[in-house]
Amino acid sequence: xxxxxxxxxxxxxxxxxxxxxxxxxxxxxxxxxxxxxxxxxxxxxxxxxxxxxxxxxxxxxxxxxxxxxxxxxxxxxxxxxxxxxxxxxxxxxxxxxxxxxxxxxxxxxxxxxxxxxxxxxxxxxxxxxxxxxxxxxxxxxxxxxxxxxxxxxxxxxxxxxxxxxxxxxxxxxxxxxxxxxxxxxxxxxxxxxxxxxxxxxxxxxxxxxxxxxxxxxxxxxxxxxxxxxxxxxxxxxxxxxxxxxxxxxxxxxxxxxxxxxxxxxxxxxxxxxxxxxxxxxxxxxxxxxxxxxxxxxxxxxxxxxxxxxxxxxxxxxxxxxxxxxxxxxxxxxxxxxxxxxxxxxxxxxxxxxxxxxxxxxxxxxxxxxxxxxxxxxxxxxxxxxxxxx
Ligand SMILES: C[S@@+](CC[C@H](N)C(=O)[O-])C[C@H]1O[C@@H](n2cnc3c(N)ncnc32)[C@H](O)[C@@H]1O
Ligand code: SF4
Numbered sequence: 001x002x003x004x005x006x007x008x009x010x011x012x013x014x015x016x017x018x019x020x021x022x023x024x025x026x027x028x029x030x031x032x033x034x035x036x037x038x039x040x041x042x043x044x045x046x047x048x049x050x051x052x053x054x055x056x057x058x059x060x061x062x063x064x065x066x067x068x069x070x071x072x073x074x075x076x077x078x079x080x081x082x083x084x085x086x087x088x089x090x091x092x093x094x095x096x097x098x099x100x101x102x103x104x105x106x107x108x109x110x111x112x113x114x115x116x117x118x119x120x121x122x123x124x125x126x127x128x129x130x131x132x133x134x135x136x137x138x139x140x141x142x143x144x145x146x147x148x149x150x151x152x153x154x155x156x157x158x159x160x161x162x163x164x165x166x167x168x169x170x171x172x173x174x175x176x177x178x179x180x181x182x183x184x185x186x187x188x189x190x191x192x193x194x195x196x197x198x199x200x201x202x203x204x205x206x207x208x209x210x211x212x213x214x215x216x217x218x219x220x221x222x223x224x225x226x227x228x229x230x231x232x233x234x235x236x237x238x239x240x241x242x243x244x245x246x247x248x249x250x251x252x253x254x255x256x257x258x259x260x261x262x263x264x265x266x267x268x269x270x271x272x273x274x275x276x277x278x279x280x281x282x283x284x285x286x287x288x289x290x291x292x293x294x295x296x297x298x299x300x301x302x303x304x305x306x307x308x309x310x311x312x313x314x315x316x317x318x319x320x321x322x323x324x325x326x327x328x329x330x331x332x333x334x335x336x337x338x339x340x341x342x343x344x345x346x347x348x349x350x351x352x353x354x355x356x357x358x359x360x361x362x363x364x365x366x367x368x369x370x371x372x373x374x375x376x377x378x379x380x381x382x383x384x385x386x387x388x389x
Pocket of ligand 2 (some may be wrong): 036037038040043044045047084085086119124142
């Protein structure tokens with residue numbers, strides 16, 4: 001998502017003036033917590049090294065931003081997602097302060113899914129119990145791999161043993177909906193290692209698995225090392241590991257409901273599905289995007305500047321963009337195409353020659369009035385989407 005204008009804070013505040021509570025309520029809220037105990041060399045999310053002298057002020061700013069929004073927007077979340085960074089890097093007391101603050105400021109009567117991303121290095125029984133008691137009902141645990149050598153290459157703060165203990169701690173605290181994040185296509189990773197990681201994951205019986213192919217993101221240490229030839233990637237190996245992921249997880253009863261996401265029946269993420277369906281969402285915290293109606297805005301991607309602005313009564317918005325119907329359609333097509341349901345035949349009416357060609361090539365199939373990617377098509381999802389748009 002590209003924001004091309006960066007108005008000053010006072011002008012940016014206007015971005016919030018459009019909704020005078022006359023439109024549908026906002027049903028999905030994302031909260032960005034940027035702190036991490038250690039910075040992973042492959043990660044391009046907005047994050048910063050955990051500084052305990054800053055976190056309390058930051059939590060106050062998050063609640064203040066919500067107060068700014070409830071004055072102007074009708075917010076009745078069905079889903080809330082605390083992502084990062086690492087939300088569990090906050091202390092138990094700070095998480096309690098934040099979650100209590102959400103209960104006090106928002107109408108949570110329609111809330112059905114409240115997810116928090118957790119790093120195995122910062123999960124404790126006390127923290128897990130508090131989160132569960134305050135209404136969080138889904139955890140997304142960043143395991144990445146069950147292989148200690150690969151975890152070292154990834155610069156993770158935990159080993160496999162600690163990740164397994166954290167998973168069990170979360171289960172014992174009463175979480176009945178746990179996602180495990182995994183990554184494949186890692187430097188030196190073999191098919192045997194990836195198979196072992198998938199099998200270990202299945203043995204733990206999480207309700208949901210996200211399996212991402214490692215991307216060498218610009219502005220990361222991995223990107224530089226890849227460019228220098230120190231780290232190697234191989235498209236054939238990545239395709240092989242992706243095929244393996246689909247086969248092994250589907251065999252184990254997980255449905256691939258999006259290219260990187262697999263769930264037991266009834267456990268797909270409602271929050272992510274809302275994004276992919278193009279629903280409105282409100283993003284709170286530094287760097288967070290919001291999309292409401294035809295307007296998209298982003299908060300300043302710097303947590304100190306963010307807190308400074310919010311706590312002095314200013315808007316944290318650093319850029320806004322007016323979306324056109326064409327832009328929304330394009331986004332919807334590329335996101336929906338990655339999902340199991342696919343995209344309606346009418347939405348692709350203008351690219352019918354191309355769709356016929358992809359069907360002939362075995363990359364697309366048609367069912368129940370929708371086009372969806374075949375297994376072969378999923379390996380080329382980005383190129384297929386690009387050609388259709
Ligand atoms: C914000 S992080 C998850 C929470 C926590 N910070 C952690 O790392 O455990 C979201 C997930 O994105 C995935 N991810 C991050 N950087 C990636 C990259 N460069 N390529 C592919 N997946 C990546 C990882 O699986 C990670 O768990
Ligand atoms: S992968 Fe997770 S823990 Fe690592 S730097 Fe990124 S957000 Fe932080």
